[in-house]
Amino acid sequence: MDAIQQHMIDSYRAAQRWEAPPPPPGRHDGSVLRAIRDHWRRTRPARPARPARPGGSGPSGA
Numbered sequence: 778m779d780a781i782q783q784h785m786i787d788s789y790r791a792a793q794r795w796e797a798p799p800p801p802p803g804r805h806d807g808s809v810l811r812a813i814r815d816h817w818r819r820t821r822p823a824r825p826a827r828p829a830r831p832g833g834s835g836p837s838g839a
Contacts, residue, residue, distance in 0.1 A: 780802035788798040 784799065784802050791798045
């Protein structure tokens with residue numbers, strides 16, 4: 778059973794009980810992913826600074 782079929786069943790059950798239907802699948806995906814990203818950014822340990830490369834500031838072309 779996929780998400781759409783489950784949503785249809787849940788909507789039918791809600792209608793039988795005179796309740797509000799559930800939100801459609803995927804409606805809150807963006808906000809959930811943003812919340813996970815923000816939580817991860819707040820709780821991860823800080824990265825140590827990278828040491829400078831010997832011999833210059835970038836990759837050598839020759």
